Amino acid sequence: MSNARETAALLPHPDRLRDRLRALALLDATMSDDPRWCEYAFDADWGPGEEAALMENGSGDDFSVLFTPAGVLIRGFAHESEMSPYGTDDLRVWPGVIDEVPASLRPLLDHPAFHDEAIDAPRVTVCIWRETDDSAWHTGPAVDFPTGHADADGSGFLFRLLTEPSPEAVRAHFADHYERPVPLDAVRHVLDGRAPTPAVAAALNPAAFSDEALLRKVAAHPEVASYLACDGEFDLARTDPIESIALPNGLPVEPVAGCNAGGTHYLCGPALPDGRRPVLYTDSEGQASLIAESVAEALTLAIVLPSWHDALAGFRPPVLGADHLDDHPDHPAVRDRLLAALRLPPADDGEVLDRLLTTAARTVPDGFLPHLPDDEDSAFEPMLARTTPA
Numbered sequence: 092m093s094n095a096r097e098t099a100a101l102l103p104h105p106d107r108l109r110d111r112l113r114a115l116a117l118l119d120a121t122m123s124d125d126p127r128w129c130e131y132a133f134d135a136d137w138g139p140g141e142e143a144a145l146m147e148n149g150s151g152d153d154f155s156v157l158f159t160p161a162g163v164l165i166r167g168f169a170h171e172s173e174m175s176p177y178g179t180d181d182l183r184v185w186p187g188v189i190d191e192v193p194a195s196l197r198p199l200l201d202h203p204a205f206h207d208e209a210i211d212a213p214r215v216t217v218c219i220w221r222e223t224d225d226s227a228w229h230t231g232p233a234v235d236f237p238t239g240h241a242d243a244d245g246s247g248f249l250f251r252l253l254t255e256p257s258p259e260a261v262r263a264h265f266a267d268h269y270e271r272p273v274p275l276d277a278v279r280h281v282l283d284g285r286a287p288t289p290a291v292a293a294a295l296n297p298a299a300f301s302d303e304a305l306l307r308k309v310a311a312h313p314e315v316a317s318y319l320a321c322d323g324e325f326d327l328a329r330t331d332p333i334e335s336i337a338l339p340n341g342l343p344v345e346p347v348a349g350c351n352a353g354g355t356h357y358l359c360g361p362a363l364p365d366g367r368r369p370v371l372y373t374d375s376e377g378q379a380s381l382i383a384e385s386v387a388e389a390l391t392l393a394i395v396l397p398s399w400h401d402a403l404a405g406f407r408p409p410v411l412g413a414d415h416l417d418d419h420p421d422h423p424a425v426r427d428r429l430l431a432a433l434r435l436p437p438a439d440d441g442e443v444l445d446r447l448l449t450t451a452a453r454t455v456p457d458g459f460l461p462h463l464p465d466d467e468d469s470a471f472e473p474m475l476a477r478t479t480p481a
Contacts, residue, residue: 093247112144169245289387323393324350340458
């Protein structure tokens with residue numbers, strides 16, 4: 092029979108538990124088409140010095156894991172459990188479940204989020220805790236669990252992804268929840284503590300991060316569209332290139348955006364439903380480079396690293412981007428706001444720069460350096476510099 096005591100014995104150290112809950116919340120937010128309906132959430136500003144991991148499955152079951160300077164309190168509520176306050180004659184918490192919660196953590200149960208107006212008691216069927224100096228998790232020692240139930244307090248059901256930490260179990264859960272295939276490599280990437288890249292985000296939610304979906308989001312968001320048309324040099328209104336181009340690899344090209352300097356961004360390859368195409372940039376001086384593997388990466392590049400042209404010319408931090416930051420000291424806040432508006436994963440200069448250089452290096456060997464149609468000798472010059480300026 093599963094109960095809080097067995098669950099407590101399987102829980103990891105609080106630090107690992109926090110990492111796992113952050114990852115579950117990030118996976119859920121990436122896969123969901125509407126963040127309001129996510130099961131898992133993580134609030135890093137729950138209270139002064141407090142963080143909260145929350146789960147609500149929409150069927151009446153929920154839990155909270157509160158991380159505080161005094162320790163960690165886990166509260167769970169399984170609505171079908173016989174131990175629910177709603178199932179008792181006096182609408183009280185099942186005897187022993189919270190009676191021994193230490194004074195340092197007991198006030199956390201009084202938060203309004205864990206109370207219903209119908210009862211004068213916390214909404215709880217299972218409670219587990221661990222003070223800061225503890226070496227193990229604790230539960231009420233005197234709980235008399237009802238017999239004849241495989242999961243008397245709901246702890247096995249509620250905390251399965253916390254006690255069974257395999258990527259396969261997490262993938263199975265979200266595949267069932269979202270009723271679509273979930274790639275195991277993408278799940279592993281996030282569970283390993285790494286932020287989703289645009290490619291990982293697209294693998295987890297192909298429809299939301301497809302090229303066409305993202306372009307529609309840009310067009311529908313005035314602030315994003317305005318930034319991209321100016322600082323981002325990715326203006327969706329400029330789709331008339333100076334001249335036609337062709338690729339050695341034979342892939343078709345479609346102009347998708349332009350910039351004030353006369354450059355053009357092209358999508359390379361056939362358009363496919365929920366598909367992603369590499370993005371090629373040509374300038375007005377006869378240079379070109381592959382800059383992204385998808386529209387998601389191209390938008391992230393334009394938002395996070397607007398000085399990417401200088402990066403291809405060989406400039407590197409701290410010089411790279413310094414002038415833009417001097418002129419726009421609010422760029423970090425703008426960057427985060429615009430990425431969030433498009434639901435693109437957070438990204439920093441370093442990882443975006445690495446992706447740009449890796450992608451640009453494919454331009455020539457993979458047949459993306461364009462030429463004029465019917466003139467193989469009219470090839471553009473690669474924008475990626477071979478040496479770094481002094």
